[in-house]
Amino acid sequence: MMSVHPSAIVDPSATLGRDVVIGPFAVIGPDVTLGDRVEIKSHAVITGHTQIGEETIVFPFAVVGEVPQDLKYRGEKTRLVIGKRNRIREGATLNLGTEGGGGVTTVGDDCLFMTGSHVGHDAQVGNRVILANQAAVAGHCVLGDDVIVGGLSGIHQWVRIGRGAIIGAVTMVTNDVLPHGLVQGPRGELDGLNLVGLKRRGVQRSEITALRAGYQMLAQGDGTFLDRARRLHDESDSEHVREMTDFILGATDRSFLTPK
Template identity: 70%
Template structure:
């Protein structure tokens, strides 16, 4: 066990032998830190939280009470193999959040980026790849093997089906079930999620140039009028001046086992 001298650990917390606790970490009352856990500088684990398994947490992340990080996957195919959970820096992981380690069949690593906000009661399943600045709102659940790119917001009580990809900057409305891939900067809403436009508010907040937004609007209209993949392939062959348009086209034409949510 390696505990930095500047770490503060409550007398009722359990830090098992083998854990690595970095500088300025704080471990609250009745928290449990497993023997294969590594906490970087400035991580705070509040009271009654559990961090276990082969779990790494990046600097400045805060884990709130009753969160459980690094437990084994909720997957009947899991047979106890050694897998990991890697969480980046400066995340806020709120009460009752669960994040599981990976599986051998999914690459072995569940990975969470930097600067995310994971609100109370949300779930990140095995082998998910979560980008930077992602927000999962209360009670949302991301099933196994999903890819959630940077700057995505998933609304409260929403569910993301296994193997789904959600492109950068997309937003998912509350109480929505997403069963197919979502293009970057897309807007999805409705109980059985459908693509209902672009995340214009998010684009404007990030200061995206008006010409780029206009190009994305034109792309969305073109994708609405014909076969989704064939239109994307034709537009890619023609070339695009907009970086944002190329990003969407590359996403559509990239490898995926699932279909896409298409414009209504």
């Protein structure tokens, strides 16, 4: 049931799963692996050591698996691994990893990369992540599950964005974002919690209440931000609060966006 348009260029060494569909003028490189029921629409380019999971759709003029936008890259064999059921829309770009960054860029399942969005080298993108139109994620970034990045926003290299956080449109994020945080403004200020996202995901009211109290403690408690996070970690038995404090106390190459 495989369907490959006669005008498509598919290298004989590429690995194609069952029921793959490749549209007109698409290009599939020799080291590409396409899972079952993947659809590559017209004029898309899939290259490099790239693996794409089943039922993912790549739309026209997307470029997936090209070399990193990193001047230190010297042609080493690095990878891009994309999970299942992703939607990679028109003109989106996802790059291979680099030797210095671990060698692999990863994307989870059920993500949506809208028109012109970008995932840089060695980024680690979780499940159900949405990058809106023209959003850009720089190299080495880590995006947890259920993160949403608004249109025309940029994420600085090495930044971590915790699970369930939302970044508003036209926002530059230069520091780590707490799980379930709400960030907006031209220079990315932490402006509360993503309460709408928490409710949509069915988080219990008691957990949301605990998160709100924990956020206030981080904003207004005694001591430094890290001191407040350590104290909150020891005092709270909330799963979501512990997730937030573990994130703060974990290893990072950046500072944090802190509550107002």
